[in-house]
Amino acid sequence: MNGADDKPRKRTIRSFVRRSGRLTESQQRALDELWPRFGLEYSPETMDFESVFGRDAPVTLEIGFGNGDSLVRMAAANPERNYLGIEVHEPGIGHCLIGIREAGIGNLRLINHDAIEVLEQQIPPGSLDRINLYFPDPWPKKRHHKRRIVQPRFLDLCAKALIPGGTLQIATDWDNYAEHIDGTLDEAASFALGERRVHDGDQPLDRPQTKFERRGLTRGHRIHDWCFVRN
Numbered sequence: 001m002n003g004a005d006d007k008p009r010k011r012t013i014r015s016f017v018r019r020s021g022r023l024t025e026s027q028q029r030a031l032d033e034l035w036p037r038f039g040l041e042y043s044p045e046t047m048d049f050e051s052v053f054g055r056d057a058p059v060t061l062e063i064g065f066g067n068g069d070s071l072v073r074m075a076a077a078n079p080e081r082n083y084l085g086i087e088v089h090e091p092g093i094g095h096c097l098i099g100i101r102e103a104g105i106g107n108l109r110l111i112n113h114d115a116i117e118v119l120e121q122q123i124p125p126g127s128l129d130r131i132n133l134y135f136p137d138p139w140p141k142k143r144h145h146k147r148r149i150v151q152p153r154f155l156d157l158c159a160k161a162l163i164p165g166g167t168l169q170i171a172t173d174w175d176n177y178a179e180h181i182d183g184t185l186d187e188a189a190s191f192a193l194g195e196r197r198v199h200d201g202d203q204p205l206d207r208p209q210t211k212f213e214r215r216g217l218t219r220g221h222r223i224h225d226w227c228f229v230r231n
């Protein structure tokens with residue numbers, strides 16, 4: 001595997017901090033046994049989705065999938081599509097690999113690296129049909145807002161990776177991040193608003209409920225969902 005902190009980088013502001021978090025025995029075993037089949041190494045070269053998945057099919061990218069439960073459910077429910085998940089937290093990768101084995105699916109691949117660099121280097125332009133960004137770290141303190149992944153540069157990378165008409169799906173349970181997302185996307189010429197919902201966990205927009213969504217709901221948060229369409 002190629003972890004997110006393997007080499008020094010020019011960019012210093014990141015949307016994540018390395019959490020310590022030990023691998024359980026079963027996560028370690030899943031990494032040893034399943035990573036060679038379902039894991040993709042980060043490399044600064046554009047990948048070829050047809051050879052990665054062994055077929056030509058629409059590709060959905062999920063950024064920051066956490067423990068991967070909702071990503072595995074989506075991939076299992078849509079066997080005709082290909083799924084690529086990016087996550088920097090290794091125990092989440094191990095948990096997701098266990099889910100892949102239990103679901104018996106073959107249409108999901110994982111990358112353990114910073115999604116910004118993967119978008120910059122590895123994703124072919126105009127190759128994605130959909131990008132999912134569910135419950136990104138909210139960085140609620142004002143001095144940390146610059147760490148939020150939704151920034152003009154991130155949107156440019158998403159726009160470059162998506163096919164025209166492809167969608168960027170976002171959800172958050174933080175009202176203040178929702179305002180930031182509304183404002184930033186409003187300024188992004190490459191995206192038009194397709195749909196916007198605010199709900200209590202009962203109207204997710206074309207996605208399963210996620211772990212962090214459940215956590216937000218137990219704190220009494222409302223859920224914001226968007227679908228933005230690539231112009």
Ligand SMILES: C[S@@+](CC[C@H](N)C(=O)[O-])C[C@H]1O[C@@H](n2cnc3c(N)ncnc32)[C@H](O)[C@@H]1O
Pocket residue numbers: 015016063064065066067086087088089092113114115116134135136137138149210211212213
């Ligand atoms: C708040 S959690 C949400 C997890 C999951 N989507 C859910 O809804 O349960 C955000 C996740 O994004 C990951 N993450 C943050 N920045 C990332 C980046 N630049 N590249 C890849 N993963 C990232 C974090 O490690 C974390 O697991």
